[in-house]
Amino acid sequence: MSITVAPTFSFTLLATDARTGARAGLVRTPHGDVPTPVYMPVGTQATVKTLTPDELKDVGVHIILANTYHLSLRPGAERVARFGGLHRFMGWDKPILTDSGGFQIFSLGHLRKVDEDGVTFRSHVDGSPQRFTPERVVALEEAIGADIIMPLDECLPYGVDERTASVSLDRTHRWAARCQAARTRPDQALFGIVQGGMYPALRRRSATTLAGLDLPGYAIGGLSIGESKAEMHAMLEEVTPLLPAHKPRYLMGVGAPEDLFEGVARGVDMFDVVLPTRLARNGALFTPDGRLNIRNSRFADVEDPIMPGCHCYTCARFSLGYLHHLFRVEELLGYRLATLHNVTFMLDLAGAIRAAVLDGSFIECHERFLAGYHAPDAGVREEQRRRWLEAQARKAASV
């Protein structure tokens, strides 16, 4: 028996912007409500790096991500189940979304082999052989017990030819249907994942095919993998009009402050991205003016907080000078305080966007943001991404 919509999951569309595709809504899950647009911090290994569940709650986090691939290796999905599921295991009683791990398997350069039935690859931890099929991924996600679960999908690298992308896409669609059929827990909502590379026709085919499965929500995957912002926006514009309006839309792995606006303007409701937490540990802190690098010596003597008016603990209690010192001497407290600030910044930004959509001022909100914020240019972003991919490749090569 296939269960398409979990009875305890729903999405209510509260407002649609008259001038853009922006929407405000409310996702209901068995572990609580998620107002959208929403930023979802990433807790890959059952922890949003450096923070406690109570700190996440205190700054207003509604929902977090975890990763099925990582958790299935350590501590093991069955072990999480024995602890009563991921919520109990990690002490977080609000909603959780688990990614399937498709992105990790396909992007981290491990030896892998795809066939119609699934994908064979090696663990990045110990090199052991692993096998993911759509059915196994659903079983793992049911053991982990998140509120929203994602199907196994094939994530192709940027630049793949259209023929390859098309063959892969059809398989990803068959996998989605198999995931849907494999489900046994009515309390979890399985989303679809739209793929199709940078090919408008494939993206449209993916959106309409998956819409036909009547899943409770839809993700857009395979973006922010090396393409330009313009390409990403073009793909979003192909996809969101074809997705059902009364289902939430989730843009996977995207969500720098400037991207939140661009995604919302094109009808996206949910965003997950490691950027705010990863940048924080590197000392890059969000402000309404753009990012600042706390390691810069110009902050050594500054008594002001990162961002006057910010309600996070870091800004309430500590100066830029103290944070600069913590980063300079590589104290773990610095990574914590920086993470707390960046997560707060993203939550507040998503909250401001939602309020603007609700009162019809989304465009003005976006313009105010753009007037102040200096986003890093494409070169800086590309350099960061390149360095990160290299580090991942080194990790993978060391297995």
Next chain:
Amino acid sequence: MSITVAPTFSFTLLATDARTGARAGLVRTPHGDVPTPVYMPVGTQATVKTLTPDELKDVGVHIILANTYHLSLRPGAERVARFGGLHRFMGWDKPILTDSGGFQIFSLGHLRKVDEDGVTFRSHVDGSPQRFTPERVVALEEAIGADIIMPLDECLPYGVDERTASVSLDRTHRWAARCQAARTRPDQALFGIVQGGMYPALRRRSATTLAGLDLPGYAIGGLSIGESKAEMHAMLEEVTPLLPAHKPRYLMGVGAPEDLFEGVARGVDMFDVVLPTRLARNGALFTPDGRLNIRNSRFADVEDPIMPGCHCYTCARFSLGYLHHLFRVEELLGYRLATLHNVTFMLDLAGAIRAAVLDGSFIECHERFLAGYHAPDAGVREEQRRRWLEAQARKAASV
């Protein structure tokens, strides 16, 4: 003009055990009271590693240490002063004690040269030449602004001959007097530091000489540097009877759970030690039975907390299985939660010892503790110490 006792500093002896040297008292400082016996967490670089000031307060920390040598290099004592002193810089409004850094200078293997006037050495950060004299150390400590400050002293390695120890000791005494004379801030209390290696006659000479300076408190330094526990206890027994009873006594760098009892029994009031926080980051957690190693796979499926009944956040919220997972995947949250627990354990232990001294049951309290607690044997301790000293030597050699 020399100021021997800061007007805002006092020590009240509340109880003395009838059967041992154990005492309970209250130290008053400009930033609040410190009930003794007390465990003082170490915040070398203006942060108790991984924890916020509010977490320290929540678990009941009364006073923390910081290090003049480290802070003078980064961020610089003058910079701390511009921020209004260390309390404001790090957001901690309770008492602080600064060690002079003598121990670091003399023990970390840097190139150093001692003369009558002071010590020349190289920074472990950048190899830059540095010069500490008694007067400079006091000036640095006055800029940093702790409530209790320590004089520059010479820390000799274990095994030094008596003649060398004697010459050094006299210079350390002259330096203490020079520190006393150099003070200009009446709100700071300068303690003396008893040295003398493992030579009873030198230890006695040091105690009586420094007692003659009528300082507001006395530390015992140069212990736990490689000698046996029996030697350390013997040295304490030489020294504490010669120190004025109405002044607090501080045993520097000593304070494993079992050492707390041994020190208190010999008349010590204050303890600082990095052990609880350093062990925590290595995954060694204190319990009434002894240390457990959270990395051990036997904890992977355990739903119990580290220590039932412990009031720390870690024990209230997380299982041994989850902590094991965090350490296995090297998540920073694990180091935080472990540190919080070990600090709480030490504070509660010191609190229990104090209560027992006050109600006349110190020996029974000690016996109950010993009946449950399995201290690591001397071999394990020695191995840990050796590895740590090697790591320090490597760091020093890399300058």
